[in-house]
Each structure stands twice: as structure tokens, then as C-alpha cells.
Amino acid sequence: MEVRPHRTIIRKKTKEIKVGNVSVGGKSQITVQSMTNTLTTNVKETVKQILALEEAGADIVRVSCPDEDSTKALKEIVKEVKVPIVADIHFHYLRAIEAAKMGASCLRINPGNIGSNDRVLEVIKAAKDNNCSIRIGVNAGSLDKNLLEKYKEPCPDALVESAMYNVKLLEDNDFFNFKISVKSSDVFLTVKSYKELSKVCDYPLHLGVTEAGGLLTGSIKSSIGIGQLLMDGIGDTIRVSLSSDPVDEIKAGYEILKSLSIRARGVNIISCPSCARQAFPVIETVKKLEKKLSHIKEPITLSIIGCVVNGPGEAAQTEIGLTGGGQDNNLLYLSGIPHTKVASTEIVNKVVQLVENRVKEKNN
Numbered sequence: 001m002e003v004r005p006h007r008t009i010i011r012k013k014t015k016e017i018k019v020g021n022v023s024v025g026g027k028s029q030i031t032v033q034s035m036t037n038t039l040t041t042n043v044k045e046t047v048k049q050i051l052a053l054e055e056a057g058a059d060i061v062r063v064s065c066p067d068e069d070s071t072k073a074l075k076e077i078v079k080e081v082k083v084p085i086v087a088d089i090h091f092h093y094l095r096a097i098e099a100a101k102m103g104a105s106c107l108r109i110n111p112g113n114i115g116s117n118d119r120v121l122e123v124i125k126a127a128k129d130n131n132c133s134i135r136i137g138v139n140a141g142s143l144d145k146n147l148l149e150k151y152k153e154p155c156p157d158a159l160v161e162s163a164m165y166n167v168k169l170l171e172d173n174d175f176f177n178f179k180i181s182v183k184s185s186d187v188f189l190t191v192k193s194y195k196e197l198s199k200v201c202d203y204p205l206h207l208g209v210t211e212a213g214g215l216l217t218g219s220i221k222s223s224i225g226i227g228q229l230l231m232d233g234i235g236d237t238i239r240v241s242l243s244s245d246p247v248d249e250i251k252a253g254y255e256i257l258k259s260l261s262i263r264a265r266g267v268n269i270i271s272c273p274s275c276a277r278q279a280f281p282v283i284e285t286v287k288k289l290e291k292k293l294s295h296i297k298e299p300i301t302l303s304i305i306g307c308v309v310n311g312p313g314e315a316a317q318t319e320i321g322l323t324g325g326g327q328d329n330n331l332l333y334l335s336g337i338p339h340t341k342v343a344s345t346e347i348v349n350k351v352v353q354l355v356e357n358r359v360k361e362k363n364n
Contacts, residue, residue: 009230009231009233009260009262010233011233012198012202012233012234013026013027013202014026014202014203014204014205014236015176015202015203015204016028016204017133017176017177017178017179017203017204018131018133018177019060019084019086019105019106019133019179020060020083020084020085020105020106021084022059022060022083022084022105024060024179024204024206024236024237025179025203025204025236026204028236029263030230030235030236030237030238030257030262030263031059031060031236031237031238032057032058032059032060032237032238032239032250032253032254032257032263033058033059033060033061033062033086033237033238033239033250033253034053034058034061034062034239034240034246034247034249034250034253035061035062035063035064035088035239035246035249036049036050036053036061036062036063036064036246037049037246039070040063040064040065040066040070040073040074040077041069041070041073043073043076043077043080046063046073046077047076047077047080047081049246050063050077050080050081050083050085051080051081052246052247053083053246053247053250054081054082054083056247056250056251057250057254057265057266057297058083058250059083059237060083060084060086060105060106060237061081061083061084061085061086062085062086062087062088062108062239063077063085063086063087063088064088065087065088065089065095065098065099065104066090066095067095068094068095068098070095071087071095071098071099071102072098072102074087074099074102074103074104075102075103078102078103078104079103084105084106085103085104085105085106086104086105086106086107086108086135087099087100087104087106087107087108088108089107089108089109090109090110090113091113091114093114093115093119093120093122093123096109096114096123096126096127097122097123097126100123100126100127100129100130100132101126101130103130104130104132105132105133106132106133106134106135107123107127107132107133107134107135108134108135108137109123109134109135109136109137110136110137110138110139110142110162110166113142113144117169120169120173121173124170124173124175127175127177128175133177133178133179134170134175134177134178134179135178135179135180135181135206136163136166136167136170136178136179136180136181137181137183137206138159138162138163138166138180138181138182138183139183139184139210140154140159140183140184140185140186140189140210141154141184141185141210141211143158143159143162144162147161147162154184154189155189156189156192156193156195156196157196159182159184159189159193159197160182160193160196160197160200162182163180163182163197163201164197164200164201166180167180167201167203178203179203179204179205179206179236179237180197180201180203180204180205180206181205181206181207181208182194182197183208183209183210184209184210185209185210185211185212187209187221187224187225190208190209190210190225191225191228191229194207194229194234194235195229195232195234198234204236204237205234205235205236205237206236206237206238206239207225207226207229207230207234207235207236207237207238207239208222208225208226208238208239208240208241209221209222209225209226209240209241210241211241212240212241212242213242213243214242214243214244215242215243215244215248218240218241218242218243218244218252219240219242219248219252219255222240222241222242222252222256223252223255223256223259226238226240226256227256227259227260230256230257230260230262231260238253238256238257239253240252240253240256254266258299264299265297265299266293266294266296266297266298266299266300267289267290267293267296267300267301267302267355268299268300268301268302269286269289269290269293269302269303269304270301270302270303270304270305270314270318271286271303271304271305272304272305272306272307272310274306275306275307277306277307277309277324278306278307278324279306279307279324279325279326279328279329279330279344280306280324280330280344280347281344282304282305282306282324285304285347285348286304288348289302289304289348289351289352292348292352293352293355296355296356296359298359298362298363300319300320300355300358300359301317301318301319301320302318302319302320302321302351302355303315303317303318303320303321303322304322304351305321305322305323305324306324307323307324308323308324308325311323311324311331312333315333315336316333316336317336318333318336319334319335319358320332320333320334320351320354320355320358321333321336322342322347322351325341328343328344329341330342330343330344330347332350332351332354334354
């Protein structure tokens with residue numbers, strides 16, 4: 001049983017492109033991606049991290065390619081993983097060409113930083129020859145100096161102008177298989193820039209608040225920025241940028257999508273903050289359940305409520321519900337219907353068993 005959204009999100013129709021075998025834009029689902037933080041030349045560790053990201057649900061993974069040894073390593077990396085790999089390129093056009101030849105599915109570049117038109121043409125040719133898409137990546141922290149002189153500081157007009165200049169550069173060279181990002185570490189600047197960009201182009205947009213911070217602060221900033229845009233129907237793929245384990249970025253990305261009823265993965269736990277009315281230790285119970293149910297990939301809604309004030313109502317809208325009851329008479333619900341009473345000491349084991357049984361039922 002899914003929680004019914006109170007508002008339907010009308011997503012803006014954008015062009016559909018391909019990043020390897022993954023569709024981005026158009027009617028395709030909003031994808032979640034992350035970036036490795038290993039040395040790309042360390043193939044073993046990079047592959048290990050990508051596989052962990054795949055397991056967490058990553059649709060696309062980006063790796064940094066600062067030198068020729070890194071782009072050469074891509075050839076081995078792409079053989080060992082399933083997700084499409086985006087090569088992160090800055091400044092040197094040869095790295096982009098090498099990455100395309102080595103099997104990258106997408107090149108993250110700022111064409112304006114690549115150099116002369118001849119060099120841009122060479123990159124575009126390599127992308128075409130190797131069925132490689134491009135992401136135009138504009139960042140407030142690395143705007144062209146001419147734009148900074150014109151606008152005096154990073155602002156939405158500057159980011160959008162930079163993006164559209166690069167769009168024209170690719171379009172003039174008959175290349176259309178690209179997506180765009182206009183990121184900033186400032187939530188207001190990020191949101192306004194994407195909204196303005198969405199008005200003037202229909203290419204798929206890669207959303208993110210760049211350099212958002214650590215796990216807690218970065219997740220909050222990203223949720224506010226990315227969430228606002230998604231609610232307005234803007235965005236085709238997302239990356240939550242965190243100073244944390246890249247797997248946390250995937251988890252946070254899915255939590256954002258889950259909270260807006262856009263896309264579901266794993267167990268969605270609805271739980272109360274607990275108070276003096278709680279009949280069992282809610283916070284500790286939820287922590288244990290999150291850990292023990294982290295392996296579940298199928299979308300399941302679960303409510304863990306400490307007392308009867310909101311418990312039955314939440315249980316009516318979730319697949320499995322638990323309401324705290326006096327004298328150790330906590331009540332478990334299945335699809336809103338009372339199922340069985342459970343002692344506080346048995347809650348975790350019983351709920352895990354019910355969730356795993358529900359997964360088996362769904363897969364049969």
C-alpha cells in the first residue's frame with residue numbers, strides 16, 4: 001500500500017538522451033547518480049566502489065579523469081561494472097577524446113574550457129564515433145572570467161548564459177546528445193538558475209547542489225534545492241553531493257525521490273520522534289530496523305509509531321504498521337488490518353520477518 005500523494009507533479013517534457021544503456025529525459029524515470037572518490041588509476045578500488053554504488057541503486061556513476069593514466073584505466077573499469085560510466089573532464093580536450101575511446105558512456109565537460117573550436121570539434125567527433133553523450137557542467141565556482149566581469153558575481157543570468165553558450169556550441173556542430181547542469185553551493189542560486197534554464201531549453205537537466213557539505217548538512221541543503229525543482233517538474237537525473245561515502249549520496253537521492261512519491265526503493269519507514277507516551281523505545285527500534293532492513297531493495301512502506309494517537313491512522317496507509325500499546329501489548333498491522341500483538345523485546349525480529357515475507361510474496 002503506497003502513501004497517496006496530495007499533489008501530482010507535472011514533469012516538464014525534455015528531450016531523451018542515452019547515457020550508455022540508461023535513458024535520461026523524456027518519459028524515462030528520474031535517475032540517481034554518484035561519483036567515485038578513489039584514484040581512478042587504482043582500478044581495483046574504483047571498481048569495488050562502483051559495485052557498491054550499483055548495489056545501493058546507482059543508475060549512473062562518474063569518475064574523475066585528470067590525466068592520461070586515469071583515462072587508460074577506464075578501459076578496465078568499464079569491463080567490470082554494469083552501470084554507465086561518466087568521465088569527469090576539466091580543461092584538457094585530449095582526456096575527453098581518450099575517455100570516449102576507452103568506453104566512457106558520457107563526458108562531463110564545460111566546452112568553453114576545452115579550448116578552440118577545433119578542439120571542441122575533435123571532442124564532439126570522439127563522442128559521436130564512440131556513441132558517447134555529453135554533460136555540459138556549469139558551476140558557479142568556475143565561471144568564465146568574461147561572465148564574471150560582465151555580471152560582477154555568480155548569478156542565475158551568468159550561469160544560464162554560460163550554459164546556453166555551450167548549448168549553441170554543440171548544436172552548431174550538429175551534436176544534440178547532451179544534458180546540462182548549472183550548479184552552485186548556494187541553494188537560492190542553484191534553484192533560480194535551473195528554473196531560468198528550464199524556461200529557455202528542453203534538454204534534460206542534471207540536478208544538484210554542488211559542494212553541499214557533510215552527510216547531514218549536505219543532505220538537508222540538497223533536499224531543499226533538488227526537492228523544490230522536482231516539485232516544479234524540473235529535473236531528469238540527480239546527484240546529491242556529499243563529503244561522505246558515495247553510497248550515502250545514492251541513499252539520500254532515493255530518499256528525496258521517495259519523499260515526493262517519484263520513485264521508490266527499499267523500506268520507507270514512517271516513524272514518530274517519540275515522547276512520554278511511547279510504549280517501546282521508538283528511536284532505538286527504528287535504528288535497528290534501518291540497519292537490519294538495509295538489504296531490502298523492493299519498495300515497502302512501514303510505520304513505527306510509539307502510541308495509539310497516530311499509530312492506527314499511519315498503519316492504515318502502510319503495508320506493515322506497528323502501534324505501541326500499554327502493558328507490552330504493541331499491535332502489528334498488515335495493510336491496515338490488525339494482525340498480532342507483539343512484546344517490545346520481539347518487535348525488531350517480528351517486523352524484519354514480516355518485511356522479508358512480504359518481499360517473497362511480491363517476488364513470487
